Amino acid sequence: MHRLAVSVFCALISPASDALWNNPYPESQAKENVLYSSFSERPKHLDPVRSYSAGEYAFIAQIYEPPLQYHFLQRPYVLVPLTAVNMPRVTYIGADGEILAGDAPVTDIAFSEYEIRIQPGIRYQPHPALARNEHGEYIYHALSPAQIKQVHELGDFKHTGSRELTAMDYMYQIKRMANPRLHSPIAGVMAQYIVGFSELSERLETAQADLEDGAYLDLRRFRIAGVTIVDRYTYRIRIHGKYPQFLYWQAMPFFAPLPWEAERFYAQPGLRDKNITLDWYPIGTGPFMLTENNPNLRMVLARNPNFHGEKFPDVGEMGGHEDMLLADNGRPMPFLDRAVYSLEKESIPRWNKFLQGFYDNSGLTSDSFDQAIQFNPQGDATLTAQMGERGVRLSTAVATSIYYMGFNYLHPVLGGGSERARNLRHAISIAVDFEEFISIFRNGRGIAAHGPIPPGIFGHRQGQAGINPYVYDWVDGRARRKPLAVAKKLLREAGYANGIDNTTGKPLALHFEAIGSGPDEKARLNWMRKQFRKLGIQLIVRATDYNRFRDKMLKGKGEIFLWGWNADYPDPENFLFLLYGPNSKAKNNGENASNYARPEFDRLFAQMKNMDNGIERMRLIDEMVTIARRDAPWMWGFHPQDFSLHHAWVRNTKPNLMANNTLKYVRIDPELRAAKRGLWNQPVLWPLVLAGALLAISLIPAFVSFRRRERSTAL
Template sequence: MKLRLFSKRLFPIAQALLLAGLVAASAPTALAAPAATANGADPDKVLKWVFNVAETGFDPAVTRDLYTAGINYTIFETLFSYDYMASPVKLIPRTAEALPEISADARTYTIRLKKGIYFTPDPAFGGKKRELTMADYVYSIKRLFDPKLASPHTWLFEGKIVGLDALANQAKKTGKFDYDAKVEGLELIDKYTLRLHLTQPDFNMGLILAHNPNGAVAREVIEKYRDVQGAVLDHPVGTGPYMVALDEWVRGSKIVLLANPGFRGEIWNYQGGSSPEDQKITAAMKGKRMPQIGRVEISVMLEDQSRWLAFQNDEIDIFELEGPLAPQALDDGKLKPELAKKGVQLSRIPDPEVTYYYWNMKDPVLGGFSKEKIALRRAMAMSHNIDEEIKIVYNGNAVALNYPIPPGVIGHDPNYKSMIQYNPAAANMLLDKFGYKKGPDGYRTLPDGKPLEVRYSARSGPVGKLQTEVWKKSYDSIGIKMKEDLLQFSELLKAEKACQLQTRNAPWLADYPDGDNFMQLFYGPNTGQNNNGCVAIPEYDKLYVESQKLPPGPERDVLYHKMARIMEVNAAQLIGFARYRSMLAQPRVIGYKKHPIIYGEWMFFDIEKRK
C-alpha cells in the first residue's frame, strides 16, 4: 500500500513546505537499483580530494565539523537525504521506503525502512551478515542522549520525543544509560517500521532525520570498541556507499575511502533545472549505476598555496577555493579565461551559512548583562567593519548579513536591518560614557581600573591570521588591547564547546535548510553543543521554545524578528556574513555540482580514469 505523505488537515502546511522546496512532491528521484545488481564502482576510478583541516574521527554522534561530516555521510546512512540536483533543496528517502506519514497534529511520524540493507562486515557481527533495522536508528538516537558520550547533537531531539529526556535524566542520576529501556516516543512497530511520538508539533523532523548525526550505527560495533580509548571514532562501520580503508589511514594527513562492495547501489535519475550546467550533468549521468568512483583519496593540506599548487599540478581533482585564493582563479566570481580554456570547471554557490562573531557570555571580563558589559560588547561590535573583512580576508567572496538566517534558508528576511552598525566614533563615545578610560599607552582599562585585554581566537593558518589582523585593527580603533590566539581546528572546537574562548568568528553551515537551525545557535540550553557564545537570555529562550511549535510562515517569522532584536539589545553577538563556496574541478570530473547541504557528494558524480 502506498504511504500517504501528509494528512488532509495538514495539507496547507504540506503545501507550504512543497512550495519552499523542502520535500519532494512525488516519488524520490534516486531510484534503487535492482537487488540483484551490484553498484557500478570501478576501482580504477580514483578521485583525489583535499581537506584544509584534519579529520576529527568517525562517529556521527560526536563529530561536528563539516569535513569529517562529509565522510560520515558516505558511511553512516540517514533515513532521508536531499535530491542532488533540485534547487531549492528537496528532501527524499535514503534508507526509508518513502517520506514519513505525518499525523494530523504533526506529533506522530511513521517511517518504513527498505529491506535488505546490510552493514559492512566486521568481527563484531560474528561472521554473519548484519541487516539494518529500525532498532539501529532507535539505538543511534538514544546514543545522542547518553551523558557519558556528551554528544554535541542532543539538541536535535531534546524535549521533542516522548520519554527520551526522562531516560537521559535517569542516566545522570544512576551513572548508567539503559539502552534497553523502552521509550514511548520511539515505538518499533516491527523490524522495519518506526513510529515517533513527539511532545509537540514539529515540522522539521524529516529534515532533522536527514542530518548526519542520525546516521545508523550498529550496537554490536559500538559495544565492541567503546572501551578502548578513541576506538569507536577510529572504527567506522556503516551501510553507506563508502568505507574507510583503515590500513591506509594516516591521521591528519591522508584518508582513503573505498566503495562498499555490498552497497545496494542506485540508478542516477535526478532532475535538475534548465540551466546549461544542469542539462550537461543530466545528459552525462542519467542511468548510471552509482557510485561510479571506486576510490576516494583525501589529503589534508593546511596551507592555501599548497592546495592551489597541487591542483595546478593535477594532483587534486576537486578542491575548495577559499577567499585568499580567489584572485588566483576568479575574476568577479567567474572562472578566469586561461583556466576555462584548460577545461577547469567551477561550481559556485552562496552557502546557506552565517559567520557570526560572539563574545563569551560566561567570561568574567566580557560576559554578563550589566549596562557597562553590554556597552563594552556593543562598542566592540560597532568597531568592526564587516565589508572590510570580506574584502581583505575573503577577497570579496562573501556577502554581509544583518539577519541570523541566511539567504536560501526558510525564514530569511532580506529587508531586516540590524540595530548594530559599523560606527567606531560612536563606539568610542560609548566606552567613554561607561568608564572604560584610556591609559598613557592609549589602551583602555576596565571601569574599576584593572587592565582590559581581549583574547581573539582563530584557526591556525592564513585565513585565521588574516582574521586576527583585521580584528586587531578594529580593537585598536577603540583603544582595546587584543591578544592573538591561533589554535589547531580540533583544539578550537574543543575549547569552544567548553566555553573557554573569549571571542572568535564562528561559521555555521546549515544542518538543514530551515531558520530553526540558525536560531538554535543562541538558545541557552544548547550551551556546550552549538551555542558557542554560551549565551542564556530567558526572554530569547522562551520565544525560541514557542517558535518550535509553529510551521514556517509569518507567525514564526514575527518571533524570529523579536529574538534577533533581543540578541542585538544585549550585544551577545554580531551577525557577519555568508561566504560563497567555490569548488574547482579538473576536466576529467563528470557530473559534479556543489550541493548546499550535502558535503561529500562522491557517490553522485563520476570521473574519467587517469591516464
C-alpha cells in the first residue's frame, strides 16, 4: 500500500511522457521543417494592389512575385531580376517619338520605356480559379448556389489547376491598379507617370457605374496606352519623362502579376459573403502559398509545389564571396516546408513563447530589452548571458527610416527663412538631446540623425563629412552635440534671451503636438518639456489622438511635432521629397509635413530626383542637405535601429530592410529545435501537489471543529 502511494505520487510529480504540456502546436509537428513566428496585427488586405504595410508584406511578398527583387546579401541595396530574365531595358524617347541616347538630358526626355522580359515556364500555385475540366473549361467560374453553399474556405474546392505566367498577367495587374474600385494607395502616384493610367481609371469608373460593388469587370477589354505586350513573355511600360525610381516600384507587390481568372472566380456572388475574396486568398507564383488563412488566429504559408525554383545567392554583402552566409550558396530555395504565423497581440506572451522555443524569432520590446541585451564598455549591444546560454543570436540593422521633430515652416514664430527663426530653430535643435532620447526611450536602439538621409541610402555621408555643423562639433573623431551655451547664444540672437520674448517681455511659449497621453507618452512629454526648459522656453503639450493630429497637420496648424518616414525604396529622392516645397502637406496634401519651402532646395531637388546615382547627383544632394541643415525645418531626430533575436536553429537571417520576400532564404534545424524545446519545457508538477496538500491540511482543523460542533449538545 505504501509502495503504491509512493508510485502514484511519483507519477504525479513527473511528466507522463515526452510530450510537452505547454506546446501550442501539435506534437506531431515537433520535428517538421516548419518555421514558427507571430504577427501582432491582423492584415487588412492581401490584395497586392491594396497592401502597403510591413505586416501585410510579410505574407504577400512570399506569394506574389514582381519582376524584380532586392539582392538578399549585397549592400548597398541592389535590385536584381526575380521573374524577369534580366534587368529591364530602358529606352528614352523624345517628344517627337525619337529614340534618345542613354545620357540624354532630362529635359529632352518625354517618355521612358521599360521593356521587361520574364522567364518562360513559371507557373502559378495550384488554385481552384485555374482548375479546368477535360474540355479546357474552367470548373469553378460559374458556381451554382448549391455549390457555394458547401464552400466555407478556399480549401473546400476539390480541384485546383495552374497555368503558365505570361506578360499579360503583369499588364492585367497594372490595369487593376488603375481601377478606382480597388483603391490602390499608389494609384495617384502611378497616374503621374504611367502613360494612359488616368484615362483608364476614368473609363473604368464609367464602365462600373451601373455594376454592383464586387461585380466582375473583365479588364482585358480595356486598353492602357502605356503598357504594351511585345510577346508572350515580354511587356513594355511607358512612363512620362525620366523617373529612375520607377524600377524600385517594380520590386514591390503592386507590380506582381495576377491572372484574370482569379478576379473572375472571386467575383462570383456568394463567395464574397463567405469572405472568400482575392483580398484574403492570394494567388501567386512565389515560393509559398497561403494554405491556412485565419487572420484572427493563424496564417500558414506552405511551399508552392509549382515554384519555378531559385538558388541561394552566391555573392555576399561586399559583392564578393567572403560572407559567412554563403554556406548555402547555390542551394535551391525555399528551405522551409511551411511557415506558421500565430496572432499574438500582446508582447508578454510573445516573448515568453520565444524563450520557450515556440517562436523561432522575436523582436524586442522595452519590457524584454533588459532581459536580452546588455551594452559592453564600448557601447555595443550584446546578448545577456541568459540569451547566450540558449544560443540566441542577435541581428541589428539601422532602419532605412527617420523619426524627425518638425517645425511648422508656416508658423509665425518658428517658421520662415528669417535669420531670427533660423537661430531659434538651431537653438532648439541643439538643446533637444536626441542621444539622450535614444538612450532613455529606445534603450539605445537608434542613431542620432544629422540630415534626412539614413545610412545605407545613396547620399548619406559618414564621419566628419556627414555631421550637421549647426548642432554638432567634430571632437576626438566623433560628433559631439554643441554645448548649451551655444544654443543660448543663438536664442539671444533670435530675440528670446533666456526664453523671454524681447518685444513683449513674456516667456516664449511653444506648442508640441503630441499623439496620445498614456503613461509611456507622459514620460516622453515630460522629457520634451525638460529639453525646452533648458533654454527657458515653455513647451505646452497639445495631446490629441492621431486623427486630430493628422487634421492639424493637413491644415498647417501644428507647431512642433514628431513624425517619421520609412523608405519605400533605397533612393535619396524618397527622403528629400519630404522637404520639397510643392509637396507641402498644408498646401497640397503632400508628405512635406513641416511645409518647408526654399526655392533653391526645390530647384536642386527637381534636378536631382531623375538623375542616376553618381558624382554629380552626390554633389547636388550635398548641396541640398547643406541648405536643409542651415534652414533646420526639422530637428533631425534619429534613425531607429532594428534588433531581432533568432534561436540557434534558425539560419540565414541577415536583416534586409528593403526586401520583404526573405522567407525563402531562411533555413532551420528542426532536430535541434525539438531537443531544445524538450530541455526547456519539462512540466513541473510538484507545486500543484504541494498546493493541494496545503489546502487539505488547512481544512483539517476546521473540519475537526465542525464535527465537534455537530456532535455537541445544544445546552
